[in-house]
Amino acid sequence: MRTPCAIWLLASLTGGVAAQDLGRARYQALVDDYVQAAQDYLSERRKVFASTQYKQLRKARDSSGMRKLTASVVNPAETFAQQFMELAKAHEGKAIEADCLVWVVLHARNDLELGRRAVQGVIDRHINTKAAWALSINWFRVMPIMLNETTEVFRTIAERSEHAEAVAEALWAQKRLASGDRNLIAKLEARIREEAPDSTPALRLLGKEFRKSRLQTGMAAPDIVGKDIDGHTFKLSDYRGKVVVLDFWGDW
């Protein structure tokens, strides 16, 4: 048994620990178990991609066969999503519920009913929190769940949320979903600039201009101040005096 599970069990047995702490420990235990399962899943998928059978299917351009073969390795996210939803139900209205609902939206791709319940849960009970922001900035994860109701989700967040970054990202999401409606896009961009000038979407609107004016060869690189994955703050300028390869990357 790994440590988080043990902490959760211990907390359950002692009985003196608040329900919130139990929920948080259970949440972390689920996350840790998922991370292990996801790594196993990624490893199995890599084996499939490297297999002779897959290579032959790819050579024959048999996309249906390739899909069937990769589908034989089951993504554990769906199973875990059920457990996160159960945990959410046990902590309705609390921060743990919000975290669980966001987890489901970001990870579960195939169970649309579960995904819809998660999105609705955020709208109903956590619209003023970071959960509404997480949904909005990940609008492309919400889209395959909510289909033609997606825009309405972000319209609701933009109109009702008191979380400034959530509102800004919800406006941005609507812009991305506006499918070429230039008038609407212009209105949404104007709202972002006027209502949330310091927000990330406002920066995003200036991104192309920033590249032209600040990121050309020969220019001094703008400093970056941020946190690493362990939460420690550092700066790009800490590395002045060294040759630096700055790599924008993702393991996706």
Next chain:
Amino acid sequence: MYAHERSLVKRLADKPFALIGVNSDTDPDLLKARIKAEAITWRSFWCGQGGAWGRIPSQWGIGSWPTVYVLDHKGLIRFEGVKGDKLNAAVEQLLDEMDSDKKRAPGK
């Protein structure tokens, strides 16, 4: 997948060189596990749950991933979008330039 970065970092371990990432994964727990599994030793800014839409890539106008910039020791952008052998050559060139600068200005 990370073989080139790993070899670059290892080969230039005793040089004035740093590989700095700006990471766009949204799941911090899974990312930590992947960093360990792939022996990624270099430091990255984490863009948070916003991932590729986070504040740093938004400000820098990053439209495609991966994107690479190479900076010289003065902090100037010298190359963009180089990879493979061209990336190696760019780094070597800038290390040589740095060496030449030092030789031209002894004692500084």
